[in-house]
Amino acid sequence: MASSVGISAPVIGQALSVTTLASLNFGSVPQGTPTTVAPTAAGAGAWQVQGEKGADVTISFILPVLLTNIQALPGSTMPITFDPTAARWNRGTNNVATAAVFDPSTGTTAKLGPASSPAIYLWIGGTVTPAATAKPGIYSGTIVVTIAYL
C-alpha cells in the first residue's frame, strides 16, 4: 500500500524511514531440539530502510541471548543465538535470495539504492534451543536494529 505523507520542515527535503516488515517468528518449537529460522525463511525478521538515494547508513543490532517465557512463572528462559551468516541486506531490492550476508553481531555499512528505489532491505534469522523440560508458553525477547544515517 502506498500512502502519500505530507511531512514538512524548514531544514531538509528528505525523510528517513525504517519499517519493520516482519518480526522474527519461530512459531511453535519442539522441546529439546534446536530450531533455526534462516534469514531466507518465511519467519525471518525483515526491515525496509528508505531515505536519500545513494546515502550510506550503518546497520547494527542489539541481540538477545535469552528469551523469557511471558506466560509461565518467572525464570523460564530459552537461549537464542545468531550465527555470523544470520543477517542479510540488499540494496534497493526486496529479494533475500540475492542479498549480501553479514554478521549481525558486528553489523555492516550499506548504501541506499538509486532514485528508482532508494532503499535497503534487511533480514535476520536465528536459532533457539529449548530445553527438553521447557515450559509451554510464549518465549519473547527484543531485537534492536539501529540505522545510523551518515
Place this chain on the structure above:
Amino acid sequence: MTPSRLSFALLVTARALSAQGVVIAPHAVFIDARTRSGAVLLYNPNAEPAEVSVSFFFGYPVTDSLGRIVVDSIRADSTSPSAAGWLQAFPRRLSVPPLERRTIRLLAVPPSPLKDREYWARLVIAARGGSLPVTGAADTARVKVGLTLEVRTVIGVFYRQGAVQTGVAVSGLRTALVGDSLAVWARLTQLGNAAFIGTVRAVLVDASDRTRAALKAPIHVFNTMQPRYTLSIGALAPGRYRLKLELSSEREDLAPELVLPSPTVRDSVEVSVP
C-alpha cells in the same frame, strides 16, 4: 525554524500488514544560535500506535581500518565539539497514533560563553510496535517463540554558533583493482570549524577522456576520514585510465541555505589495467 515555515511534502511508500516503524524528517537537523531550536517530525504509517523515545549522544561518522564509514559514540571531553550534553528534546517519550504525525521539539541550552564553531550530536529515535508476533498465542500448551523488533534511527544534529565555515582537503588518493571493481581510497580532512557536507564523485576515464565508470554519493567529513569507495568497472581493456575524484558542497537532499559553501576540490590518479 518555526512551524509556519514548514514548506515541503514528499511521498513515502508505507507498508501495511504487520509493518512497524515511523517516518522521520528531516534526516539531519541544523540549529543556529539565534533560534536555538529545531524540530523533527514523525509520521506513523501503520495500523498500530508506535511508542517512541528520544535521546542524544556525541558521535559522528568515522572510518574504520577497512575504509567503512561508521558512526560511533565518542567519549566527549572538554575540547570535544559535543552538543549532546545541552540539547533537549520535548517530549522525550510519546505515542504516535496510526496515520498521525507528531513533532519533537529540540531546544539547545549551550554553556556561555561558547566559542564560534559547529557543535555535533546524534539524535536517537527509538520506535517500537506494540504486538507480539506469535500466532496462536491463546494456545498455552505449546512452546512458542516470537521476537519483537525495535528500530532505532540515528540522525545528525548540527548546532552552529557564530561564524562557521568549512572546506575539505584531499590527499593520498589511491586505487586497487579488486575483481571487476576498482577500490578507491582517499584521506579527507575537514577544514574550518564546521563539518564538510557535500557530494563525492568518482569517475574513471580512459585515454580519450570517456567515462568508463562513475559513482556519486553524499558525504559528511568530520575531522579526518579515509573512506573506501568501489566502482564497478566490469571487464576493462588493458591500458591506462585515470580516476578523477571531486568533492563539492552540493547536496540534493538538503536545503541550499543549510549547506555551507566551500570550493570544489579535485584530485586524480592514474590507473593501470594489466
